[in-house]
Amino acid sequence: MTRRDVFTMAAAAVGAYAGLRAAPAAAFEVEHSDAEWRHLLTPAQYAVLRGHGTERAGSSPLDHEFAKGTYACAGCELPVYSSDTKFDSGTGWPSFWAPLPGAVDTTEDRGFFMIRTEVHCHRCGGHLGHVFDDGPEPTHKRYCMNGVALTFTKTSGTEG
């Protein structure tokens, strides 16, 4: 692979991402038009998942949820985090040190004069939050999630 190849691939990736932001391309397993998303989601969910917004810190009851269970994407119901990786980061947002395998993807988010790593759902592309490198053992990652972008389902029956 030459440097030119790498550049071409990078340019293609950036182009694909820019296209995704402008109008949904056929890149995700779950696709809806903007009008459909507005119908399917609450205004608060839409603002985060489709508008890349951030909920107010401390506003999500899931920040204080520590029961055993699974957190799914509010856009497409794909399970994205387990309670096993949840921790209290003290930030006011539900935080995890690892996603479920293959459940989320990340992209570079350049805005507000800093570069952050955006986390989005693997299946519908919905914006979930950001990931930082100041998390606890064993990954040292802090997946800082918007609770409104998640739905929590308690594990019933056996305690794991």
Ligand SMILES: [Zn+2]
């Ligand atoms: Zn999703």
